[in-house]
Amino acid sequence: MxxxxxxxxxxxxxxxxxxxxxxxxxxxxxxxxxxxxxxxxxxxxxxxxxxxxxxxxxxxxxxxxxxxxxxxxxxxxxxxxxxxxxxxxxxxxxxxxxxxxxxxxxxxxxxxxxxxxxxxxxxxxxxxxxxxxxxxxxxxxxxxxxxxxxxxxxxxxxxxxxxxxxxxxxxxxxxxxxxxCATRFELMGKGKKALADGRRVVIGIEFPAFQYEEDEFAALLAHELAHNLLSHTAWLDRNKRKRRNVRMTEREADRLIPWLLANAGYDPRAGKRFFEKWGPNGDGGLFRNRSHDGWDERAEFVEAEIHQIEALIVQHDKADWRTHFQREIDPHQGLENGQR
Ligand SMILES: [Zn+2]
Structure with a gap:
């Protein structure tokens, strides 16, 4: 791949x-x-x-x-x-x-x-x-x-x-x-795909978010980056790409968006705005098949994280998602040594 x-x-x-x-x-x-x-x-x-x-x-x-x-x-x-x-x-x-x-x-x-x-x-x-x-x-x-x-x-x-x-x-x-964080970002010269393969985030030059506000574009990258940071490719390789598994990893990637944004100095609410802008007119692709929630639900999942993130930022200046982010999947599932 x-x-x-x-x-x-x-x-x-x-x-x-x-x-x-x-x-x-x-x-x-x-x-x-x-x-x-x-x-x-x-x-x-x-x-x-x-x-x-x-x-x-x-x-x-x-x-x-x-x-x-x-x-x-x-x-x-x-x-x-x-x-x-x-x-x-x-x-x-x-x-x-x-x-x-x-x-x-x-x-x-x-x-x-x-x-x-x-x-x-x-x-x-x-x-x-x-x-x-x-x-x-x-x-x-x-x-x-x-x-x-x-x-x-x-x-x-x-x-x-x-x-x-x-x-x-x-x-x-x-x-x-x-x-x-170890990920390369690569621009694809054609198409409107956005994908993450564990090591890279690849975005097609025609993806509409290139024309959005910078923090909304950042939300798209944050979603893809989240897949790599949470090792979703390897987890799905181990546990199979059943619809339920894909949906859980997609939801995790969505919910991590505002955490990654906030730490980078972006408005964490830009994740919600991204889905509101992209969702109604999006042409489907990875964002509109049945392994994903609807765009309006996705906007709500992003919004639901904000309160906790802002409280952490006030206290610590950073939102430590490694400690405080609630996972949807068991990241160790399928590893040979079991639950670590
Ligand atoms: Zn995704």
Whole structure:
């Protein structure tokens, strides 16, 4: 699922960007027919969506780290690899790069952002002393190499708390890390899906919530992030995806929304507003099948948490969902050693 998801993500992304010049790399490109400014605008448009996704995802994952089971150090830096585009040559030229790697986005408030050295599309030729351009690429639509690069960044900061970046212009930057809940946020270049697979939260660029208020968009991400934080994929793998089981995990994810929002400084009531805005006109998908409650019930479940959250915030400044959140499922159910 992870693999297929990644493949779909970058294939459609490339198709979306390079509709005019999408036919992969040919031996010779007729550059007179390529509108480089339009190609660059398409990339920048995608980056704007990704910027919002990374900003909000970062806020949620960072502000809740002390309550998460799986924590990792992170920089907030996301790169792009020209090999993942339909025509690496065109993408390279549109962005003015000589190699394949450049900054995609840095999450607002992250160490990468605070370094003030990582504007979008700045070319990078070294990560912890390794030049990823030397890694073989599988040509157009290769998404695996970029995944490896992000793994490399994670491993570097895991071991050393920071990572050294070498830029094409010979400058160097050392980027620090801070702890976050271990989840990656990824933008899908097409479609209106929202999903969580245990390690990632993936949102389609056409999901309507991109146009909502930021705290309502954050509610969508919080729902998906909650699935990962509460290990729902692994629990459902162990206990089967019966309708009742799915419904319980969905309800948990909904009820955790306002907790994650409040800790990140968002209005916890934005979860209710998200369902009120999305529910009546939503086109179904994951939000309107019988394993889920109706949107109005979901709004009420979110609302029912608010009182407890606000009381905790007043007392402790944070709402400790690890201690105080009432689970719908037994998280240890199906584990071999039973109830821990
Ligand atoms: Zn869900």
């Amino acid at each position: 992870d693999r297929a998801g990644g493949l779909r993500f970058l294939t459609v992304l490339a198709a979306l960007f390079f509709s005019a010049a999408a036919t992969a790399d040919r031996d010779t490109i007729n550059w007179d027919e390529v509108d480089l400014a339009a190609e660059r605008r398409a990339i920048e448009n995608f980056q704007r969506y990704d910027q919002l996704l990374q900003n909000v995802g970062w806020k949620l994952a960072q502000a809740n780290w002390e309550f998460c089971d799986r924590v990792m150090p992170a920089t907030g830096l996301h790169l792009q690899d020209m090999a993942s585009y339909g025509s690496p040559q065109i993408a390279r030229r549109a962005l003015g790069l000589s190699g394949d790697f450049a900054v995609q986005t840095v999450a607002e408030g992250s160490p990468a952002d605070l370094s003030n050295s990582l504007p979008s599309n700045r070319e990078i030729v070294g990560l912890a002393g390794i030049n990823p351009n030397e890694w073989e690429s599988q040509g157009p639509f290769d998404w695996r190499r970029l995944a490896r690069v992000h793994d490399l960044i994670d491993e570097a900061v895991e071991g050393y708390d920071s990572i050294t970046l070498d830029f094409k212009d010979n400058n160097v930057a050392v980027i620090a890390s801070v702890p976050v």
